[in-house]
Amino acid sequence: MTTLQVVWFILLGGMLAVYAILDGFDLGVGFWSMFTRKDEDKRVLLNSIGPVWDGNEVWLVTAGVIMFAAFPPVYAAVFSGMYLALMLLLVALVARAVSIEFRSQLESRVWRAGWDWAFGLGSTVAILLFGVALGNMLHGFPLNESGDYTGGFFDLLNPYSLLIGVLAVTMLAMHGALWIALKAEGPLFESAMRWAARAWLGYTSLWVITGIVTAAFYPNLLSNYVASPALFVLPVLAVAAICGVWFTVRKEKLKSAFLLSSGSIALNMALVGASLFPNLVYSRGAPENSLTIHGASASEYALTVILVLTLIGMPIVLGYTWFVYRSFRGKVSSSKLVY
Numbered sequence: 446m447t448t449l450q451v452v453w454f455i456l457l458g459g460m461l462a463v464y465a466i467l468d469g470f471d472l473g474v475g476f477w478s479m480f481t482r483k484d485e486d487k488r489v490l491l492n493s494i495g496p497v498w499d500g501n502e503v504w505l506v507t508a509g510v511i512m513f514a515a516f517p518p519v520y521a522a523v524f525s526g527m528y529l530a531l532m533l534l535l536v537a538l539v540a541r542a543v544s545i546e547f548r549s550q551l552e553s554r555v556w557r558a559g560w561d562w563a564f565g566l567g568s569t570v571a572i573l574l575f576g577v578a579l580g581n582m583l584h585g586f587p588l589n590e591s592g593d594y595t596g597g598f599f600d601l602l603n604p605y606s607l608l609i610g611v612l613a614v615t616m617l618a619m620h621g622a623l624w625i626a627l628k629a630e631g632p633l634f635e636s637a638m639r640w641a642a643r644a645w646l647g648y649t650s651l652w653v654i655t656g657i658v659t660a661a662f663y664p665n666l667l668s669n670y671v672a673s674p675a676l677f678v679l680p681v682l683a684v685a686a687i688c689g690v691w692f693t694v695r696k697e698k699l700k701s702a703f704l705l706s707s708g709s710i711a712l713n714m715a716l717v718g719a720s721l722f723p724n725l726v727y728s729r730g731a732p733e734n735s736l737t738i739h740g741a742s743a744s745e746y747a748l749t750v751i752l753v754l755t756l757i758g759m760p761i762v763l764g765y766t767w768f769v770y771r772s773f774r775g776k777v778s779s780s781k782l783v784y
Contacts, residue, residue, distance in 0.1 A: 473621015475568020
């Protein structure tokens with residue numbers, strides 16, 4: 446295992462974490478849109494994410510490209526093994542994207558109601574499928590000696606992965622509610638505060654349950670923590686961030702609450718990475734078939750080239766992201782609704 450391979454493992458995880466934070470609140474907003482009735486409130490929700498949602502998805506595309514370039518066998522195993530699930534995810538993301546653009550194009554109540562449900566369900570299904578995919582990475586895939594997936598679609602719907610999926614829904618529901626509270630005013634703001642508190646309770650409960658289940662039934666995920674006790678700082682920081690969300694929400698320090706929510710998401714992704722390392726895809730039942738950083742990476746030359754390209758392109762993406770968020774900061778005015 447080389448330093449460059451470890452760097453790319455960290456970079457891939459980092460990009461997935463950034464995607465989860467940025468597009469996570471978009472998806473969370475979509476989840477809560479199903480709990481609003483007033484047309485104006487629904488439009489405020491759409492306009493709160495309208496300027497940024499498509500830019501946020503750049504991070505998912507980038508992570509996919511990097512997986513393909515840096516760890517080709519992982520890309521092949523994951524995308525072939527979860528082909529049907531990924532097609533369902535694509536349908537959900539497309540439904541959400543189209544609904545944002547189409548929803549306010551006609552005055553028809555039926556038209557708008559249809560796209561409202563597409564937005565809400567598309568967002569919720571996407572969160573659940575992302576969580577299930579992450580759960581399967583922890584649970585492990587049935588892989589043969591060649592690193593090929595040998596299971597079926599329903600093998601992905603194991604209890605542990607479904608638990609992670611529901612945990613993801615509560616986590617991003619909380620994240621989305623905090624974003625709504627930052628952007629909305631009046632009754633919608635009050636609703637968002639209640640939503641954030643309820644989602645926090647669900648998220649915290651499921652986080653603890655998931656930790657207990659993992660410790661009880663997946664000792665392989667704890668081996669790195671036993672070998673390097675310093676890694677226990679990650680769950681400690683995650684608990685601190687989750688608790689911090691509650692206290693800052695109660696004091697209506699919403700920017701701090703949103704940052705702490707983002708931190709908890711990033712720390713959860715770090716926990717996943719620390720649990721899997723040095724595996725990228727764990728082979729359940731036959732650990733010797735697991736796809737590791739060393740065995741599944743591209744050549745040193747390829748890793749070096751894409752690292753240089755990433756270092757050139759990343760400042761551009763970060764600059765664009767900063768510019769858009771700064772340009773559209775503040776509350777959404779109901780008098781200037783675009784969507």
